[in-house]
Amino acid sequence: MNSKLLGTARFYALLCAGGMLFGSKAFSTEVSSPVIVATSAELTQGTLANSQPDAPLSSYSVAGTRYWLGSQWNYSGKIIQSLMQGDAEHPFGSVLWTKSTCNLDPATTYCVNGPNAAFTKLNPVDVRSLWFVGLYQPQPNDGGLLAIIHEENAGAAHRNRIGLAWSSDNGNTWNYLGRIISPYGDPDGVNIQGAPYLIKDGFLYVYYTDVGDETLPPGSNGLSVARANLNDVLSAARSGGIGTNLWHKYYGGSFSEPGLGGRATLLGPYGITHTQAVHSQYTGKYYVLLSVMAWGGANSFVKLYESTDAISWTPSATLADEAAASLRPNGGYQYCSIVDPGGVANGEANDIFNVYCAKDPLSSDSPHVALYRWRVNLSDRPEYYRQSVNYSSQQGPRWWYQTGRNSTIYDMSFENGFWQGTDRWSAIYTDSMHPAENEIPVLKWVAPRAGTVRIEGTVRDADVGCGNGVSTSIVHNGSSIFAADIDNGDTVGKSIDVVRQVAAGDGVFFMVAARGTDYYCDSTRWDPSIEYQ
Template sequence: MLALVTCALMLLQILRPLPAAAAVEALPDDYQYAIGFAETKNTNEWSYLQWDGTAYSEMDWKPLEHRWRGNCEFCIIARSGMHPDVNDAVIGWTAPRAGTVTVRGTIDSRDYGDPANHDIDGVRAFVRQRSGSTLTKVWPSDAYQEIRPGFMAQHIFQTTVAAGDQLLFHVNKNGTTYNDSTSWFPRISYGYTPKFALDQAELVMGPDDFEHIGINDALDASVSVVPKNGSFDFYHSSGGRLQKFRGDLRHPAQTPVYHDQASVRFTNLNQFDGTWWIENIYRTPEGHLLAFCHIENANPATSGWWAGGLAYSTDDGEHFQILGKTIAAEVKQQTGANGNIGGMPFVVKDGYFYVYFTEPGVPTVARAPVTEVLDAARRGTVSTWMKLDRNSGFTSPGMNGVGGWVMPAGETNDYGTHGDAAYSTYLGKYLMAGGSAGAGRGVFLAFGDDPTHFETPTWLLNSDAVNKPTLSPYETIVNLDGSDNGEVGREFYVYFGYYFVWPRDEPTTDIAKEFRWLYRQKVTLNAAGFNRSAVSLGTDYTGKHGENGLDYVQRFPAPGMRYFMMNWNDQDLRWHGDEQFALIDSVGMHPGSTYDVARAWQAPRTGTVRVSAGGGIFTAGGSGADGVRITINRSTSSFKSPVVTVWPAWDSPAAIVAPGTTLPFAPVDIPVTKGEWLYFNVNRNGNNGYDTTVWVPQIAYLP
């Protein structure tokens, strides 16, 4: 463990090793490959191996290459990633003690070659557990996770280990070794309870399947799933066309039913304007289909260019009658250049449909009584929908009224609503799946206790490579048995499109090959992950703003000054401020030459929390170092709110940690209100030389 701390400090520009054993106790049992990677064997519990199909053997360190190399030319492991050859490249981790561990990570191909080029065929990945001489595969449930060039897949699972057990992270060459470099930063944590487990991402439709069912351009909307006599009908809209096809959940594109111009399948008796997409479908009690539609190219003078509406089928989806518009943005956009409202995920609660869209760029909601919506649909029209107003409830008109946000605004992530929503009977919570075109791109899953309040989303699919030029749009939530109407149990699939190259207007983009991919991933919810009474700002640390209720911020140290976001760097896997040495990783923080840095935690509920830091707070030292000043601050609503100091006492000076020493930290109890933020703040004192500070707060609600 001492070496792990030393490595972490070196990452934060510290030139001398950590001399204080007390600081080691402050570290949680959180093992991150990106931090623990070393040039010596079996350091920080990590090892660097190869598998020849029969046995494991150790690689050799190559100092001139700064990486480990096996006995094959391209069998390589470095801090930045790994590459297989005839032998698998294998990262090993040895359990220092018995217990249950959570294993997290993203397997990410940073090669964006043509995924249909069979000479570049990607890799296969899986995780084994070795207990004595017994080898057991622990992830995925299938034989392996296939990673095509440019693809990525996240894993989350738990396993029980005995002291000395090994977890072995395999990358296999698949067929060829061309362009097989793979980024994989495993993370193993004792005492961390995840919200859900993730099995492998499975390809369910590729370019040939899209061609077979008549999707000639690309995936352009969420795929709607409707059970049909033991199989399933699937609906999709793309650029003025409507497709229907039939199959099972693993292989949807077995039988094409139709792929027509929308005008053939949509009846538009009242001549409503715009181009209509079917995004989600609800089966009515009498077996009819109510389609929630996204609308573009609408009349700017009436609804604006973007809108949402309803269509209705009484002949089992052979035709849909356009009923009318129900939702339009507050500002009537004149063109499609901006203002996309996304949509249209829905849930049902207490006799109301709740439908989600974005305004502007953040999810909001409108609702209408189910009986009124269905009665109007039977008459060939629509009823009145009302948007949520944060101050007065559902009082804002659905058409061009002002909508209130239902989840926190993304500072660096765009939470799009071209996805799906559902209610989990297992969890007693509402779910929303969507895509992000923000940093790292990917797929999110948000949870809410009611349909109008969702917490900051958690990532199902996301890359540490902030500028990864891919996109994962159009999500669908489906129960394992395929039943839909917006209700799932503990386990379900999230289907999502994958664009291997984005943006689509690049002249080199081959839409037919690179945009026609549909994956699904099984999610298993874990109620214990939602009922945690304690968090560690170490094991809960991630590279995504807001995830696990944590954030990473900076501010100018003056009264009334507000915090603002730091930026994730995918080269060194840590948060950077606006100054060179303003840095945060999972273990340490380093202030800038003028700016403070802080870890931020948002209270999920009202109560009193006990803040502790086992082993105290350690600050490095060196020539001319003068230590740091630390405080715990609080703001009542958001980063834009001024803060007050709650530790030491508000009228006391900041605590000073002298260079090269450990400051004991007696637990402190702090009352918090739901939504408040606590900031664990590090200030440079006089100068910021050698100011890396190891401070890993633990926060626990008191009974």
């Protein structure tokens, strides 16, 4: 461990110093800092070797056991399907099976019926590539599952579809029933993305990306929705089909256009729709995730939107928003799922739900991929603190911005929009920190009262261009409770997720130290959250 970071006994004694008491501000949507719940090694274990996540995970439970169905991109160029078993904090606890998507006819390159694949039966005869993007479980233990499917390269062209599949054996084998949605005009090469779903008023709402109608400029696209009566969909699926004219797109104020090729209203929020959605039984609102990777120099973000009618969406919370320059090339967040950790299924949750996203799902950089988990709390009950949410130009009372030098801690000064130490390289920003050669930034949180707190966060590199990495630590009452070295280019990082007992006035200290004399490129993203349990 870096000696600068650990410091002397006197320095640790200073870290035991208390702070001021303060109250908690209520937030309508509170989001914990992300933690890693599946490492690169877990995402590529065993039969998942040489692959990366390529779709949001879909979770369901049978007889009290939680399963996760996922689609991966194999580096050979094929899509594979996998079933995992694990709890809400360990989605990749064990891999039960990995299968090819289907049996391919080498003459036509289309899928054909046959055993030993995920899809053993297919109604359309011109299928090549399928991804699981959502699951609906009509009954908890009868074996039936309805899957929402993203399809590419349908037929002889590069056309995308949203389809449905049915399993009668708890997800071990699947029948691809057929296609329900395609973009307006069915253009070649348009990525339909998708497909978050919600249940509203007895209808199954499926969200995807459409091009709108003939009045929009070329290249337009955005979030759209189609729906069908849920009971009709399930009845048709159990009978081995998709029904007739069940699906209609929302257009011009009503669900009036056919799901396949009809016109669509673009609903407004921008982002990639390879995500999921949920209805909160606590707030009565609907929530959908959208994300963007750092393609073309754009920020990579994960944003949550809310709605009262599942049509008009407004921002609810930002889970991540990171500049492309702080990420690996074309890195960022993708394939985001929503799961109620308490077991509520089918696009429903209570006041708390988990969000899972793949971080840096890049085929050339598989050691840097991971699955992040955020916890979204919609209630007004928790006492919650997060560095980026509470960041202020004033010291205290909940967060203190300090710097350590020669075994002494000083308060920083706020200049030019961020906190600076006596050496201006030692700095604390909204969601990151930067050390100096012989000075370390110290972010201190002071407990307002006694109780049990959960400390969460993931520390990672925020300047991939140069540098030799940093050493990080968390100290509570003079004892180190976390220590990790972060190499340059490690944009996935290392996580803390611990529960601690605190007394009123206790300090929890987050620190970042340079390695040796190379500190110029040591910007480190660290945005911890602390929540009373």
